[in-house]
Amino acid sequence: MVDVSQHELVPEHTVLDEDALEEVLDEYAIDRTDLPKIKRSDPALPDDAEIGDVIKIVRNSRTADQAVVYRLVVE
Numbered sequence: 001m002v003d004v005s006q007h008e009l010v011p012e013h014t015v016l017d018e019d020a021l022e023e024v025l026d027e028y029a030i031d032r033t034d035l036p037k038i039k040r041s042d043p044a045l046p047d048d049a050e051i052g053d054v055i056k057i058v059r060n061s062r063t064a065d066q067a068v069v070y071r072l073v074v075e
Contacts, residue, residue, distance in 0.1 A: 004044060005027060014058075051073050
């Protein structure tokens with residue numbers, strides 16, 4: 001079986017710790033539930049991601065070098 005999360009076209013996905021999450025939520029003045037969602041069944045998620053975690057996704061960007069987005073893991 002192929003591990004999709006290791007494919008070169010899949011951006012880096014990491015689980016945010018609570019301190020980093022609080023900084024992000026404060027910076028954008030939002031709640032955790034205001035974040036866009038990602039399903040737990042998404043094959044790109046790290047194995048340690050659980051429902052309720054927030055994932056930091058770092059994508060390559062032609063205009064900004066890197067684009068960082070955040071997603072809330074849902075069922």
